[in-house]
Amino acid sequence: MRIKAPKTIVTFPRDGEILVYNYLTKDSITCAAGDVYWLTTAFNWTEIEDIVNTHPQLEPQSVRAVLQTLIETGMFIVEGSEQARLVETYEKTWEIGPAAALFHFTATDNEFAPEGTSAEVQRRRAEIDPSPILFTVNSKSAIDLPLCYGHEHQSLMNLMKRRRSNRLVKQHSISLEQLSECLYSGLGITGFVKTQTCTLPLKMTPSGGARNPYEAYVWVRKVIGITAGLYHYSALEHTLEKLVSETNLSPSQLMAGQEWTNDMSAVIFLVADLKRTTWKYCDTNAYRVVLIEAGHIAQNIMLTCTNHDLTACSTAALCHSEISRVFSLDSLTKMPLYALTLGHPEVTADTYVEIDTVKRQLTA
Numbered sequence: 429m430r431i432k433a434p435k436t437i438v439t440f441p442r443d444g445e446i447l448v449y450n451y452l453t454k455d456s457i458t459c460a461a462g463d464v465y466w467l468t469t470a471f472n473w474t475e476i477e478d479i480v481n482t483h484p485q486l487e488p489q490s491v492r493a494v495l496q497t498l499i500e501t502g503m504f505i506v507e508g509s510e511q512a513r514l515v516e517t518y519e520k521t522w523e524i525g526p527a528a529a530l531f532h533f534t535a536t537d538n539e540f541a542p543e544g545t546s547a548e549v550q551r552r553r554a555e556i557d558p559s560p561i562l563f564t565v566n567s568k569s570a571i572d573l574p575l576c577y578g579h580e581h582q583s584l585m586n587l588m589k590r591r592r593s594n595r596l597v598k599q600h601s602i603s604l605e606q607l608s609e610c611l612y613s614g615l616g617i618t619g620f621v622k623t624q625t626c627t628l629p630l631k632m633t634p635s636g637g638a639r640n641p642y643e644a645y646v647w648v649r650k651v652i653g654i655t656a657g658l659y660h661y662s663a664l665e666h667t668l669e670k671l672v673s674e675t676n677l678s679p680s681q682l683m684a685g686q687e688w689t690n691d692m693s694a695v696i697f698l699v700a701d702l703k704r705t706t707w708k709y710c711d712t713n714a715y716r717v718v719l720i721e722a723g724h725i726a727q728n729i730m731l732t733c734t735n736h737d738l739t740a741c742s743t744a745a746l747c748h749s750e751i752s753r754v755f756s757l758d759s760l761t762k763m764p765l766y767a768l769t770l771g772h773p774e775v776t777a778d779t780y781v782e783i784d785t786v787k788r789q790l791t792a
């Protein structure tokens with residue numbers, strides 16, 4: 429049997445021991461500093477017995493036992509195994525280095541606190557560690573900025589100010605035109621630009637190198653004119669293609685158990701095709717570029733919703749592997765990152781406070 433240590437292992441000191449962490453699989457062990465040595469005995473595919481034989485001073489059985497433990501805990505991979513195939517694909521496809529990969533895989537499929545417990549956790553934390561202030565105040569010498577919106581800006585400003593996240597929605601359908609406009613404003617291709625190397629798609633949102641890595645997958649629940657199901661949006665054709673008609677899942681199962689998502693008329697999942705960006709930008713910062721772009725797209729979708737008196741609530745609390753499974757996405761190269769739930773807003777449960785009230789309290 430041949431084994432090797434995958435390149436997806438990092439180590440950290442922890443409480444006098446060493447934490448060994450495989451970020452691709454999220455397996456980890458803690459061990460004595462000296463035991464990390466064993467991971468250096470098989471950088472490439474190596475027969476277990478060859479490792480045993482190169483340590484004649486040690487009891488063969490004890491060496492085999494250590495190697496077996498490292499295999500069982502995912503720190504060594506076995507040639508031909510499922511894990512070895514995963515590592516191989518990772519090594520072929522991941523182009524932007526281990527730092528971005530460490531973050532990317534670690535921040536996938538995380539556990540989220542059940543609804544309700546977050547408030548209690550925050551209350552307890554505030555008792556011993558008050559929250560930082562969520563805005564800053566300049567000194568008296570600061571220049572007062574005029575709020576002089578011109579006529580043409582007025583409607584845009586007002587639209588942007590009206591945008592709110594509503595989790596309470598009416599059980600109404602949205603129209604196909606409304607869904608269509610959300611998709612078009614967020615992802616639709618509006619033209620192309622020819623450069624020395626490529627013809628690049630242009631959209632209403634900016635994109636690093638105009639690589640436009642995002643695709644939209646849509647869960648249609650209640651949309652007049654099309655049947656419920658899971659769809660893919662083509663940004664070039666401005667079409668929706670049905671991928672799956674029936675599913676026994678509910679949206680909350682893709683969105684970390686958030687029950688309120690089950691009432692929504694539609695959900696747009698933003699999925700990044702990392703390769704589009706990393707083909708040009710092969711460094712860690714490329715990952716940052718991809719993340720930033722989701723915000724631009726989401727904001728356009730949200731403002732389009734506001735313009736239609738709909739609400740779009742964003743969520744980054746996703747069950748990434750489950751989303752990849754239902755939409756048949758390659759989990760190493762396609763990255764579900766963000767979801768927007770669309771619906772008709774019900775009167776909100778949030779308590780809003782006027783900005784002037786807070787300003788008055790500060791100066792009192």
Ligand SMILES: Cc1cc2nc3c(=O)[nH]c(=O)nc-3n(C[C@H](O)[C@H](O)[C@H](O)COP(=O)(O)O)c2cc1C
Pocket residue numbers: 591592593594595686741742743744745
């Ligand atoms: C990156 C990001 C992730 C978010 N994730 C969630 C989420 O998982 N669940 C949720 O209920 N709201 C989520 N929200 C919505 C925020 O709670 C909301 O924007 C915030 O309360 C401010 O309200 P507003 O959108 O009406 O201004 C998210 C917002 C952003 C920008």
